[in-house]
Amino acid sequence: MAWRDRHEADCQYFLDDPMSEVHKWLDAYAEMYPVTHYLDYHRRFRHNRKGVEFCRKTWGDKGYKAAMLHLLRDYRDGIRIHHHTLRECLVFARKALKEFEKEAKQPHIL
Numbered sequence: 001m002a003w004r005d006r007h008e009a010d011c012q013y014f015l016d017d018p019m020s021e022v023h024k025w026l027d028a029y030a031e032m033y034p035v036t037h038y039l040d041y042h043r044r045f046r047h048n049r050k051g052v053e054f055c056r057k058t059w060g061d062k063g064y065k066a067a068m069l070h071l072l073r074d075y076r077d078g079i080r081i082h083h084h085t086l087r088e089c090l091v092f093a094r095k096a097l098k099e100f101e102k103e104a105k106q107p108h109i110l
Contacts, residue, residue, distance in 0.1 A: 004023050004024070004027065006073060007023040007069070007070050007073055008023060010069045010073055010081055011065075011066045011069060013082055014086045014089070015065060015066060015086075017062060017066075019059065019062060019063065019066035021059065022055050022059055022063050022070065023066070023070055025046070025054075025055070025058075026046050026047065026051060026055070026067060047070075047097075047100040048097070048100055049097065051067065052064060052068060052071070052097065055067035065086065065090065068089075068090050068093035068094075068096075068097070069081075069089060069090075071093050071096045071097055071100060072089055072092050072093035072096050074096070074100075075093075075096030075099060075100070076092075079092070
């Protein structure tokens with residue numbers, strides 16, 4: 001699991017802006033469903049197409065890219081993201097988005 005400072009560092013590197021509000025919004029449910037007890041359950045709410053689209057509408061193209069980088073980092077925390085171009089990262093992030101959407105459709109028992 002990536003922490004907010006890591007998401008912000010990725011955005012600072014690629015977008016020259018940490019895009020803190022995007023990451024705060026995407027992970028807002030982590031406060032309600034703490035990772036220590038619920039693991040990645042909080043991702044079911046905003047780590048999806050609607051969440052990414054909200055980020056685009058609210059923060060523009062940078063918001064979209066920040067959201068996609070966020071999903072990529074959450075999907076593959078160990079990725080050496082700075083060894084890739086932004087374009088490559090956005091392609092990888094599309095796979096992450098598909099995986100998060102698949103997971104969200106799975107039944108989950110709390």
